[in-house]
Amino acid sequence: MLEVRNLHVAYGGVKAVKGIDLVVAEGETVCLIGANGAGKTTTLKALARVVPGQGEIRYRGQDILHWPSYKLVGEGMALVPEGRGVFSRLTVAENLAMGAYCRNDKDGIAADLERVYKLLPRLKEREKQIAGTLSGGEQQMLAIGRALMCRPRLLLLDEPSMGLAPIMVQKVFEVIQSVAAEGVTILLVEQNAQLALSIAARGYVMESGAVTLSDKADALLTNPKVREAYLGGE
Amino acid sequence: MDILLQQLINGVTLGAVYALVALGYTMVYGIIGLINFAHGEVVMIGAMVAFTVITSLAAHTQLPPLLILLIGLVVAAPTCMLLGYGLERLAYRPLRHAPRLTPLITAIGMSIVLQNVAMIIWGRNYINFPQMIDKTSYHIGNALITNVQVAILFLSALTMVGLMWLVYRTKLGTAMRATAQDQMVAGLMGVNINRVIAAAFVIGSALAALAGLMVGTYYEIAHYQMGFMLGLKAFTAAVLGGIGNLAGAMAGGLLLGIIEALGAGYIGDLTGGFLGSHYQDIFAFFVLITVLVFRPSGLLGERVGERA
Ligand SMILES: Nc1ncnc2c1ncn2[C@@H]1O[C@H](COP(=O)(O)OP(=O)(O)OP(=O)(O)O)[C@@H](O)[C@H]1O
Numbered sequence: 356m357l358e359v360r361n362l363h364v365a366y367g368g369v370k371a372v373k374g375i376d377l378v379v380a381e382g383e384t385v386c387l388i389g390a391n392g393a394g395k396t397t398t399l400k401a402l403a404r405v406v407p408g409q410g411e412i413r414y415r416g417q418d419i420l421h422w423p424s425y426k427l428v429g430e431g432m433a434l435v436p437e438g439r440g441v442f443s444r445l446t447v448a449e450n451l452a453m454g455a456y457c458r459n460d461k462d463g464i465a466a467d468l469e470r471v472y473k474l475l476p477r478l479k480e481r482e483k484q485i486a487g488t489l490s491g492g493e494q495q496m497l498a499i500g501r502a503l504m505c506r507p508r509l510l511l512l513d514e515p516s517m518g519l520a521p522i523m524v525q526k527v528f529e530v531i532q533s534v535a536a537e538g539v540t541i542l543l544v545e546q547n548a549q550l551a552l553s554i555a556a557r558g559y560v561m562e563s564g565a566v567t568l569s570d571k572a573d574a575l576l577t578n579p580k581v582r583e584a585y586l587g588g589e
Numbered sequence: 590m591d592i593l594l595q596q597l598i599n600g601v602t603l604g605a606v607y608a609l610v611a612l613g614y615t616m617v618y619g620i621i622g623l624i625n626f627a628h629g630e631v632v633m634i635g636a637m638v639a640f641t642v643i644t645s646l647a648a649h650t651q652l653p654p655l656l657i658l659l660i661g662l663v664v665a666a667p668t669c670m671l672l673g674y675g676l677e678r679l680a681y682r683p684l685r686h687a688p689r690l691t692p693l694i695t696a697i698g699m700s701i702v703l704q705n706v707a708m709i710i711w712g713r714n715y716i717n718f719p720q721m722i723d724k725t726s727y728h729i730g731n732a733l734i735t736n737v738q739v740a741i742l743f744l745s746a747l748t749m750v751g752l753m754w755l756v757y758r759t760k761l762g763t764a765m766r767a768t769a770q771d772q773m774v775a776g777l778m779g780v781n782i783n784r785v786i787a788a789a790f791v792i793g794s795a796l797a798a799l800a801g802l803m804v805g806t807y808y809e810i811a812h813y814q815m816g817f818m819l820g821l822k823a824f825t826a827a828v829l830g831g832i833g834n835l836a837g838a839m840a841g842g843l844l845l846g847i848i849e850a851l852g853a854g855y856i857g858d859l860t861g862g863f864l865g866s867h868y869q870d871i872f873a874f875f876v877l878i879t880v881l882v883f884r885p886s887g888l889l890g891e892r893v894g895e896r897a
């Protein structure tokens with residue numbers, strides 16, 4: 356589904372990503388963990404072509420390194436950005452409609468809207484509400500629901516648990532798992548390594564712009580280095 | 590005659606035209622944070638093109654006057670839309686990521702270029718705008734309203750309703766509002782940002798063409814510099830309403846037209862005859878300064894325009 360080789364990203368003189376390799380197979384849930392400033396967000400942004408990168412990015416066999424970002428969503432790649440990125444002055448329904456912007460099949464869109472509302476009933480209740488007035492958790496749900504509206508094959512999630520109360524984090528992760536169960540491939544970036552590794556099959560650990568470890572999720576969960584650095588000690 | 594009512598009627602008419610032009614400023618500002626100072630010149634070009642089409646049709650054909658006016662608009666609007674697109678594509682787009690003073694200066698430069706091009710084509714003298722409508726007046730109480738004023742009000746209202754429908758009820762409009770809020774995320778949704786920005790310029794320019802035709806018909810003259818003052822006033826209207834806000838541009842336009850007309854009507858009395866009604870332009874700038882000092886976000890704006 357996704358193959359990344361020797362990806363570099365720099366902001367002016369600041370090298371944020373320094374030659375990482377990363378593979379996500381079809382149907383897999385993979386997580387990317389690492390400390391603040393490790394370059395996780397930058398990696399996702401480079402994959403979604405929001406920031407320019409160098410190296411090789413192959414998505415479903417095509418080299419997308421120079422694609423404009425707006426073309427990717429039509430090919431089934433959706434990014435739920437860090438901080439959610441809901442359109443706060445648009446209504447919930449309008450936000451969801453924006454998620455389906457790349458599609459023209461009215462009936463399909465209506466069916467997917469039903470599906471999203473079924474998965475996230477809170478959004479249906481708030482359909483007409485201005486998105487900026489939703490709670491943080493509701494906004495995260497909206498951001499995920501919006502991404503689902505394009506019928507993604509590959510869903511990139513950037514810290515969906517950020518700033519949410521534990522119960523809300525639980526809910527968000529349940530939603531992610533049910534999306535994965537429908538066969539959507541997922542690349543999940545998280546601070547909450549414990550939780551991320553518990554739903555992922557494999558994981559990558561990033562440190563100051565480089566991938567320093569990659570393994571099966573349960574192996575990472577028991578790896579002493581990972582335990583010490585990201586899982587709060589012993 | 591009832592001066593108050595009469596000046597209100599005149600003010601609302603003028604205000605409707607300001608509102609149409611202000612919408613062009615505010616749409617572009619709302620999406621890319623640029624004050625397109627050449628927008629007044631787009632209005633001027635609209636008036637000039639309409640003038641050329643209307644005079645030649647009136648001289649060489651027997652078409653009914655209203656049809657000639659309509660053809661004038663049908664030619665002027667696409668011309669202005671193309672001009673607006675060209676400005677965005679050639680002058681502003683390459684500067685999208687430049688420091689924000691750069692496109693601003695470019696906009697002023699474009700305004701000067703367009704004025705000079707118009708001067709070369711249409712000359713430096715005032716042009717008598719052909720009058721295709723036989724003027725008649727109707728009484729409202731003790732005041733008069735002409736059929737031209739009625740037409741301006743009606744067409745402006747219709748156009749604004751159409752614009753609101755486009756922005757709030759269509760896919761393009763939703764994409765425009767989304768892009769205005771967050772270009773990166775709109776891009777992630779599959780919106781081609783460049784197309785949306787170009788659309789804002791093109792739509793604003795179509796409104797400008799209509800405004801140009803109206804101003805020409807209302808004042809019965811056109812001039813290569815007419816876009817300058819009109820543009821400044823419409824910009825003032827946009828700031829007054831809260832730049833970036835569509836409803837604000839409409840309200841600001843109407844309000845500015847009324848303030849100006851009332852000011853012109855009473856300035857003689859207010860200054861004991863010292864200043865005459867030809868000083869009416871000072872009101873717009875008095876309003877602009879007052880708003881910028883006391884409420885820079887405008888009447889309906891929420892955000893203080895750090896970018897302004
Ligand atoms: N727009 C930018 N301009 C300059 N430097 C940036 C920019 N965005 C990120 N950086 C830098 O790149 C590095 C990686 O940032 P990034 O946001 O990718 O980290 P992250 O792993 O997502 O961190 P966090 O867990 O805090 O979200 C950091 O050192 C950051 O300061």
Ligand SMILES: [Mg+2]
Pocket residue numbers: 395396397437513514
């Ligand atoms: Mg991050």
